[in-house]
Amino acid sequence: MLQGGSLWAGLISGGISEFQDVKNLSNGQMDKKEFAVKTTGNVTGAFGVMAGIEYGAILGTSVLPGVGTVIGSVVGGILGNSLGQRLGTQAGNALVHNQVFNNLTKSATQTSTNMTAT
DSSP states (O other): OOOTHHHHHHHHHHHHHHHHHHHHHHTTSSOHHHHHHHHHHHHHHHHHHHHHHHHHHHHHHHHSTTHHHHHHHHHHHHHHHHHHHHHHHHHHHHHHTOHHHHHHHHHHHHHHHHHHHO
């Protein structure tokens, strides 16, 4: 699983999405927190594409070998990307907007700033 065509499809899909988000961050069209949330969605979306292609192809083959394999992998990839993006975005939002996590990252940033200032 997660090799060959499905691996490349996931990497390309996630890479294109991430490239667009990096461009938007560089242009000032999104802030760092939104970028972190989108990156989480891109990673999980890429895994969703990979798994969706694999399992969609298996299901399609069992229903209608040949044509079903192709249709199943395409539909599975689309559904996997959608579900992966949605779950990753929700997880990213929960993490970025978590007060405990924000306090930890703030104190770590302050510590590293204090260490470089001395």
